[in-house]
Structure formats: structure tokens, C-alpha cells
């Protein structure tokens with residue numbers, strides 16, 4: 237497993253951030269760092285995404301990737317802005333091939349065995365599984381991963397502080413992704429303290445203090 241995926245596996249959570257204003261990029265980066273989760277997946281769902289990635293990548297103290305990468309043009313813009321990895325909701329062979337050609341890891345989304353095998357045909361070993369809770373949650377993940385023991389999954393879609401540990405304890409899960417950690421509305425209202433608190437709360441759940449400590 238390469239260094240990037242190893243790092244994602246250590247962090248265990250990938251917060252999705254959808255920016256309405258690139259000016260929120262640095263306050264969010266501060267909140268993520270202070271909360272103990274120095275990683276963000278910036279979704280290409282708004283015009284501010286590219287500039288937000290650039291601002292976070294330029295700091296050099298956070299792992300930043302691009303999410304919702306649907307086209308090769310978005311892949312290029314994300315990579316040129318400094319994205320260290322790309323994520324997509326589905327497995328678009330053109331986007332996957334293009335990202336790999338540019339030397340940037342991509343984590344495409346899967347929902348069926350056919351999707352998984354398409355990802356494997358590109359040599360991928362880490363895949364997002366989306367939208368996991370609607371697909372069937374833990375039971376679905378256990379069942380679908382049976383034939384593919386070499387694949388590690390990043391379940392996303394319906395993950396929360398309540399269910400993330402159930403996923404993370406599965407050996408086939410590398411990390412979980414989710415938008416609940418950041419919250420687009422909270423960012424729009426400049427509630428970065430609340431964001432930091434929700435991140436710190438999730439991080440504390442990942443590594444509870446030893447009893448009496």
C-alpha cells in the first residue's frame with residue numbers, strides 16, 4: 237500500500253468539505269488541524285472548490301484531496317491546484333485513466349461487483365463504496381467484499397459519529413468519509429468553532445483516552 241493510503245488509514249476519517257466561498261478554506265484548515273484531523277476532501281460541487289484546494293494545499297500542513305471529480309477537466313484542475321488525491325462517486329474509466337496517467341491516486345466510487353472489478357482492472361486497491369448506508373450498510377459491505385480480499389474500502393454516504401466505529405472495525409475498511417464532520421451550512425455561517433468541536437469529538441471516539449487517564 238502506498239504512503240498516501242497508509243496515511244489515510246492512520247487518519248481513519250476523511251471529512252468532505254463543500255465550499256461556497258474559497259475564503260473559508262483557511263479557517264476550515266485551522267479547524268481541522270486544531271480538531272486533530274489534518275485532511276480534507278474538497279468536493280467539486282461548487283465553483284470555489286479549485287481555489288479552496290489551492291489555498292489548503294499551499295499551506296503544506298494538511299492532506300488535501302478533491303472529491304466529486306466527474307470529468308477529466310475537473311481532475312486536471314484539482315491536480316493543478318495541488319490535490320494529493322482524487323475521489324469520485326462512481327468509476328468513470330476516462331477519469332480514472334486520466335488521473336493515473338497524471339500520477340495522482342484516485343479513489344473511485346463503487347456500488348456493485350462489476351464496479352469493483354472495473355476499478356481492479358486499473359490496478360486500484362482502494363475504492364470508495366457509496367452510498368453505503370442506502371446500499372445496505374455493514375451487511376452489504378461484508379457480503380460484497382468477500383470475493384475481493386485485496387480491496388480496502390472507504391464507505392461514504394450516511395456515515396456519522398454514531399456508526400463510524402462499526403465500519404472502522406472491519407478489516408476491509410481503510411477509512412470512512414462523510415460530510416457530517418464539516419457541514420456546509422456551518423461553514424456558510426462561519427461556525428468554525430463548532431466544526432472544530434465536531435471534529436475533535438469524532439477524533440476522540442477514534443482513540444478514546446485510557447480509563448483513569
Ligand code: 3PG
Nearest residue numbers: 392393394395414415416
Ligand atoms: C459523498 O459524496 O460522498 C456524499 O455526499 C457523502 O455522504 P454524506 O453526506 O452522507 O456524508
